[in-house]
Each structure stands twice: as structure tokens, then as C-alpha cells.
Amino acid sequence: METFKLQQIKKSFFIEDREEVILKNIDLSLNKGELTALVGASGSGKSTLLTIAAGLQQATDGQILFENQDLAKLSAEQIRAIRAKKFGFVFQFSHLVPFLTVEDQLTLMLDVADKKINKAEVTRVLQLVGMDHRKNAYPSSLSGGEKQRVAIARAIIHQPEILFADEPTASLDSKKTEDIMALLQTLTKELNLTTLLVTHDQEVLHFVDNIVTMQDGEIIQTPVQS
Numbered sequence: 405m406e407t408f409k410l411q412q413i414k415k416s417f418f419i420e421d422r423e424e425v426i427l428k429n430i431d432l433s434l435n436k437g438e439l440t441a442l443v444g445a446s447g448s449g450k451s452t453l454l455t456i457a458a459g460l461q462q463a464t465d466g467q468i469l470f471e472n473q474d475l476a477k478l479s480a481e482q483i484r485a486i487r488a489k490k491f492g493f494v495f496q497f498s499h500l501v502p503f504l505t506v507e508d509q510l511t512l513m514l515d516v517a518d519k520k521i522n523k524a525e526v527t528r529v530l531q532l533v534g535m536d537h538r539k540n541a542y543p544s545s546l547s548g549g550e551k552q553r554v555a556i557a558r559a560i561i562h563q564p565e566i567l568f569a570d571e572p573t574a575s576l577d578s579k580k581t582e583d584i585m586a587l588l589q590t591l592t593k594e595l596n597l598t599t600l601l602v603t604h605d606q607e608v609l610h611f612v613d614n615i616v617t618m619q620d621g622e623i624i625q626t627p628v629q630s
């Protein structure tokens with residue numbers, strides 16, 4: 405089922421008097437329970453597209469359709485509320501808060517999303533990512549892969565609809581990369597998430613449902629894997 409749709413997204417910047425077009429009329433539909441990877445050369449516009457989809461920066465033109473509204477037409481405050489409640493984020497680095505335990509990283513997120521703090525739910529989500537045995541640990545005692553597992557738990561604890569992942573495996577070795585991709589694949593299916601992943605890594609593409617290739621600000625192909 406289609407849950408998120410970008411229509412005719414354009415992004416340009418003015419550098420002195422010259423207009424630099426970064427995204428050219430992008431159309432992209434994302435489906436529930438599917439993991440979609442955005443790939444393409446450095447500078448092709450992947451991160452710009454992800455941040456526009458996530459409401460982290462504005463498009464110059466176009467529509468972002470989600471739950472019967474166009475996010476491109478909402479105020480910054482309205483977008484912030486949708487981001488906090490409906491979107492989850494994972495980045496290249498886990499960005500865990502150094503002085504909070506694993507468990508408290510998740511309860512903080514529930515607070516930000518204005519949701520009731522439910523310890524049993526925190527434990528359940530930590531079990532889902534295989535980190536419940538480290539719930540009292542601080543980030544400094546975790547490996548890179550473990551930190552990313554906690555970052556993923558934090559990204560889903562408030563039960564978002566959409567999960568945005570920008571290069572989540574870029575700082576991991578190949579074994580940990582496989583583990584984290586397998587986890588993202590499983591969570592996307594089990595929680596019926598709509599997941600958009602930006603990656604440079606061709607090796608991870610067997611974990612995804614859809615591959616969207618960008619080149620010079622355009623989508624050049626959207627093959628569906630069998």
C-alpha cells in the first residue's frame with residue numbers, strides 16, 4: 405500500500421545570481437512494509453531528497469503527500485509535530501546521548517514524541533533489536549554496531565510510520581553492515597514500516613525491496629527486485 409508520495413519535487417539553490425538545480429521534478433512513491441534504497445553517485449541528490457521527504461528542508465516546488473495532506477504546504481511547526489510523531493531517523497553515526505543509558509535513550513524519545521513512557525514497551529523494542537541485555541549500559545561501552553542497534557530502537561520506539569535512514573551502515577565493517585541491514589529489513593516487514601534508505605553500498609542492495617537510482621538530480625531507473 406502506497407503511504408508516502410513525492411510529486412514533481414524540485415530543489416534549487418542560488419549561488420550568486422546563478423540557479424543551481426539540485427533536484428529535477430522527482431516523482432517517488434513509497435509503500436508500507438517496503439524498504440526502498442536511494443543510490444547514485446556522490447552529489448546526485450540522494451541526501452537532499454531524503455531531507456526534503458523528511459521535512460528537514462523545504463523543496464523549491466512539488467508535493468509531499470502523506471496521510472491525506474501535502475507536507476510542503478504545512479508550517480514549520482506542523483511539520484515538526486509530524487516528524488516527532490510519525491517519522492523515525494537513523495544516520496551514519498548513532499548520535500546517542502553520552503550520559504544516558506540505553507533504556508533512557510528510548511524513554512527520552514518517547515518524551516519528545518509526547519507519548520506515554522511504558523517500560524515494558526521499551527524492553528520489547530530493545531528485544532527486537534537484540535539489545536535488551538544492555539539496557540543499563542552507556543554508549544561508551546557499546547560497539548559501533550550495538551550503538552546503531554540502539555539508534556534504530558530509538559528511531560522506532562514511538563511507532564513511526566516512516567523510517568528515514570541516511571547511510572546507516574557507512575561507519576560499520578561488512579559483517580556489522582549485514583547485521584544492521586538484516587535488522588532494518590526485518591523491522592520494516594514486522595512493523596509494517598515505510599523505510600527510505602540512502603546508501604553508497606551496492607553490497608547491501610539484496611536486503612531492499614526497491615532500488616531507486618539517482619543521477620544529476622533525477623531518478624534514472626526504479627527497478628523492482630524479484
Ligand SMILES: Nc1ncnc2c1ncn2[C@@H]1O[C@H](COP(=O)(O)OP(=O)(O)OP(=O)(O)O)[C@@H](O)[C@H]1O
Binds near residue numbers: 453604
Ligand atoms: N545548501 C546547499 N547549497 C548549495 N548546494 C547544495 C546544498 N546542499 C546540497 N547542495 C548540492 O546539491 C548536490 C546534491 O547533494 P546531496 O548531498 O544531496 O548529494 P548526495 O547524492 O547525497 O551525495 P553524497 O553521496 O556525497 O552524500 C551537491 O552538488 C551539493 O553540493
